[in-house]
Amino acid sequence: MGQLAGQVALITGATGGVGSAIARLFAQEGAAVIVADIAAERVAEMATAIGAAGGAALGVVLDVTQASSCRQAVEAATAHFGKLTTLVNSAGILRTGHIDEMEERAWDEIMAVNVTGTFLATKYAVPAIKAAGGGAIVNLSSVSAFVGSESSFAYTATKGAVLSMTYGIAQELAPYHIRVNALCPGWVDAGFTHQALRTTEDPDQLLAVANSAHVLGRMAQPEEVAQAALFLASPSASFITGSPLFVDGGFMIKR
Numbered sequence: 001m002g003q004l005a006g007q008v009a010l011i012t013g014a015t016g017g018v019g020s021a022i023a024r025l026f027a028q029e030g031a032a033v034i035v036a037d038i039a040a041e042r043v044a045e046m047a048t049a050i051g052a053a054g055g056a057a058l059g060v061v062l063d064v065t066q067a068s069s070c071r072q073a074v075e076a077a078t079a080h081f082g083k084l085t086t087l088v089n090s091a092g093i094l095r096t097g098h099i100d101e102m103e104e105r106a107w108d109e110i111m112a113v114n115v116t117g118t119f120l121a122t123k124y125a126v127p128a129i130k131a132a133g134g135g136a137i138v139n140l141s142s143v144s145a146f147v148g149s150e151s152s153f154a155y156t157a158t159k160g161a162v163l164s165m166t167y168g169i170a171q172e173l174a175p176y177h178i179r180v181n182a183l184c185p186g187w188v189d190a191g192f193t194h195q196a197l198r199t200t201e202d203p204d205q206l207l208a209v210a211n212s213a214h215v216l217g218r219m220a221q222p223e224e225v226a227q228a229a230l231f232l233a234s235p236s237a238s239f240i241t242g243s244p245l246f247v248d249g250g251f252m253i254k255r
Contacts, residue, residue: 002028002029002030003029003030003236004029004030004031004086004233004234005030007030007032007085007135008083008084008132009026009031009033009034009085009086009088010034010036010077010087010121010125011026011033011034011035011087011090012037012062012064012087012088012089012091012117012121013037013090013092013140014036014043014090015037015039015046016090016092017188017191017194018185018222018225018226019091020046020222021190021225022090022226022229023035023050023057024049024050024055024226025223025226025227025229025230026086026226027055027057028055029230029234031056031086031233032056032057032058033050033055033058034058034077034081034084035047035050036059036060036061036062036073037061037062037091038061038064040061043059043060043061044059056081058081060072060073060076062091064091064113064118064120064121065113065117067120067123070120070121070123071124073121074124074128083131083132084125084132085129085132085134085136086129086135086136086137086138087122087137088138088233089118089121089122089137089138089140089162090140091117091118092113092114092117092140092158093113094155094192094195094196095107095109095110096152096155098151099153106154107154110154110155110158111154111157111158114155114158114159114161115158115161115162115165118139118162118165122165125137126178129176133177134176134177135177135179136178136179136180136181136233137173137178137180138183138229138232138233139162139163139165139180139181139182140162140182140183141163141166141182142155142159142184142185143184143248143251143252144159144160145162145163145184145244146252146255147252147255162182163182163244166180166242166244170241170242179232179238179240179241180241181237181240181241181242181244181245182244183225183247184245184247184252185225185248186213186214186219186220186246186247186248186249187210187211187213187219187220188220188221188225189220190221190222193219213251214248214251215249215250215251215253215254216250217249218249219249220248224247228245228247231245232245
């Protein structure tokens, strides 16, 4: 029996670097997984891969910025698997730029996905998790919620909002036996880091900066973040709610 046997987990951003690692690990640990993301082809590929590995998965195309899409994803999950016990809010985007240069459109985009998307997915998942008798919500925040950066103030603002939302929701949902926690990774060898490495003029220097930011001397692998999400979603974390869990290789102790 896996650590998540009997659970049904909706994972937003489930085809991204961290999201896909979480989806695969949750399935391996016995959860039925709803692979939810905006790109239909990648969603289908991920759900098929999980099924081929012996897991239970349903692919759902999800735009977290749209209330109707979030509602439909939850409805698909409960119709297919009979319940929903777990939500992982992993969907997110990165927009960079200095505050006096960033276009309002870019600001609106990152707020819509990272903050409003977390709100909407949670809003529509909560009634189903309540109906299941309780469960867990894991939000993807970041060490960026605590520290500034050269040109990522908007990302910092969104991850701070996600963390604050986690605190408020955890208190609100505790009477319903729903635990709400936040993961706070440092640099991860996936997604946004790969995006930055592709666009920087000096990828070697950026890679050195990313590795040296952590006292362990390297970035996290997506699977290491997934293990932390697994812990928070599992019965092993039964007395943990409203907490940030740093998966940062010592990033924060250097600050």
